Amino acid sequence: MSAPRPAVNPPNVQSYCHLFYISDSQQAQIERLQALIVQHQLPIVLNTERLHDKLTQKRRQQLSQTSSVPILVLDQKDKLSWLSDGLSVAPEWDKLQRRVVSAGRKSELLLQAAKVTADSRVIDATAGFGHDSLILASTGAQVTMLEQQPLMALLLLVEQQRMSAQPNWQKLMSRLQIVNTDALSYFATLPADMTGATKAVDVVYLDPMFPEDSYQDSKTGKGAKVGKQMQALHHLAHPPTLDEEMALLNKAQAVVADNQEGRGRVIVKRPQQAPFLSQQNPDESWHNAAVRFDGYFV
Numbered sequence: 001m002s003a004p005r006p007a008v009n010p011p012n013v014q015s016y017c018h019l020f021y022i023s024d025s026q027q028a029q030i031e032r033l034q035a036l037i038v039q040h041q042l043p044i045v046l047n048t049e050r051l052h053d054k055l056t057q058k059r060r061q062q063l064s065q066t067s068s069v070p071i072l073v074l075d076q077k078d079k080l081s082w083l084s085d086g087l088s089v090a091p092e093w094d095k096l097q098r099r100v101v102s103a104g105r106k107s108e109l110l111l112q113a114a115k116v117t118a119d120s121r122v123i124d125a126t127a128g129f130g131h132d133s134l135i136l137a138s139t140g141a142q143v144t145m146l147e148q149q150p151l152m153a154l155l156l157l158v159e160q161q162r163m164s165a166q167p168n169w170q171k172l173m174s175r176l177q178i179v180n181t182d183a184l185s186y187f188a189t190l191p192a193d194m195t196g197a198t199k200a201v202d203v204v205y206l207d208p209m210f211p212e213d214s215y216q217d218s219k220t221g222k223g224a225k226v227g228k229q230m231q232a233l234h235h236l237a238h239p240p241t242l243d244e245e246m247a248l249l250n251k252a253q254a255v256v257a258d259n260q261e262g263r264g265r266v267i268v269k270r271p272q273q274a275p276f277l278s279q280q281n282p283d284e285s286w287h288n289a290a291v292r293f294d295g296y297f298v
């Protein structure tokens with residue numbers, strides 16, 4: 001019998017969040033946050049509260065233990081993060097600067113697999129913290145980032161807004177479009193004939209959740225450490241069932257099948273030892289010790 005699934009927030013259900021901030025000078029930032037929620041129709045209700053004590057690690061721990069709703073904090077550096085088990089987690093796109101600048105097919109397995117070029121249109125259907133989207137967009141490609149969890153979508157939008165203020169990131173930021181939606185619903189809205197007004201999709205990228213213990217080193221067989229960001233994500237989203245995997249892969253393949261230039265491919269990220277998504281053999285795989293990218297071509 002399989003283990004019971006942890007309770008996770010069902011996506012697109014109105015979710016209440018508590019936002020703690022530490023200074024009245026952050027009011028303008030809170031207003032920008034509320035404006036993003038309205039503009040992108042995120043089903044999030046924010047309760048804001050000013051903290052009058054220091055945001056120490058102990059205080060973070062205490063805040064996240066005593067709340068039944070997700071907690072966001074605006075810290076001393078005006079950085080917004082989500083407090084999960086006392087740890088602050090957020091997209092940290094600036095930390096990827098070196099990788100993004102030097103990203104190429106030699107350095108990034110994902111780019112070897114996806115064969116993205118500057119004129120490609122890519123859908124990252126499971127955006128998460130957006131790190132893989134940045135690598136894909138580093139090529140000059142347009143990347144539509146789909147994220148089903150409103151809280152994650154909000155963190156992504158805030159990060160995009162924050163990074164857009166930095167001149168050397170502006171171009172890349174303008175190539176990212178963040179959408180809070182379930183990938184299957186989004187795929188259903190795409191025109192059947194993709195040769196119309198919108199450019200055909202060249203690549204659909206899928207990186208669905210895996211069971212937490214499934215990252216194993218191929219040589220040692222030992223579980224690789226799952227980062228704090230991924231650990232936190234397991235509170236919000238769970239791995240797909242086999243039926244969900246099948247639907248995701250089949251629909252993604254249907255989207256790229258409309259690519260008239262024959263460039264369409266679906267790329268799936270898996271832990272190195274994990275079974276193929278939906279148990280479907282890929283056309284080609286690329287791997288290192290920790291991860292594998294499986295390619296399904298049109």
Ligand SMILES: C[S@@+](CC[C@H](N)C(=O)[O-])C[C@H]1O[C@@H](n2cnc3c(N)ncnc32)[C@H](O)[C@@H]1O
Binds near residue numbers: 127208233
């Ligand atoms: C493993 S994480 C992706 C990590 C991401 N590749 C990165 O670089 O940060 C999976 C993410 O996809 C989202 N997700 C899973 N299934 C989805 C679906 N059907 N539609 C949209 N988002 C989905 C989850 O909420 C989660 O945030």
